[in-house]
């Protein structure tokens with residue numbers, strides 16, 4: 055007996071299936087198609103991106119392989135063991151030991167194989183190297199402070215900083231092809247430092263020193279954001295990343311020095327009054343929205 059659905063319901067069903075596909079195809083620019091080939095990942099911009107993007111693509115392949123096998127087995131069982139006659143009662147099997155062993159062991163093997171690849175990629179991505187630059191990133195409600203710590207691009211002893219506000223988002227400058235260590239801290243709540251093009255994000259946790267290193271590999275402007283709901287104006291915690299030549303990077307740092315942005319700013323006016331927080335900040339900066 056076939057599935058009997060009213061004509062109207064069937065029509066709605068067909069449209070429900072077709073509409074998203076049509077929309078997706080209709081919106082395809084060249085850039086979108088590029089994104090399709092990376093399965094919705096942004097084009098990588100750091101030396102750690104390739105392994106993450108590759109891992110993402112192969113995860114889809116593995117998921118599809120497992121999916122096709124599972125759907126195939128379901129379909130096979132549905133067709134092969136369908137009821138052919140209303141009076142028929144199928145053979146009643148209580149146990150099939152080989153099969154039960156198989157469907158216990160097979161998923162364990164699948165998970166172990168995935169786990170191995172996860173660990174490999176994690177090691178690639180979090181590998182620490184002796185970085186040429188150190189940038190102390192402060193996530194504060196609700197913007198970012200970027201401290202370029204004793205950078206060789208200046209005299210190797212002077213630190214300079216740039217502070218954003220919810221009204222005026224800050225720009226982080228990075229030298230292309232040179233390794234950078236990011237040291238993350240927060241004077242208030244948990245934020246998350248995320249530049250999608252770098253295919254990596256790390257939480258910014260008060261009282262905890264999170265850090266990672268990476269090397270930006272191509273020049274350009276990239277969007278950054280806070281990826282942890284951190285209060286009323288969380289959505290304003292945007293920033294830009296400009297990956298520039300080492301010469302331009304040095305110029306930007308010199309400009310900050312000239313502006314008088316010298317020292318290390320820890321962000322947020324409450325940083326020196328809240329218990330348990332870092333009070334070593336040399337510069338006490340206030341951001342819009344924090345009182």
Ligand SMILES: [Cu+2]
Nearest residue numbers: 245280284291
């Ligand atoms: Cu935040």
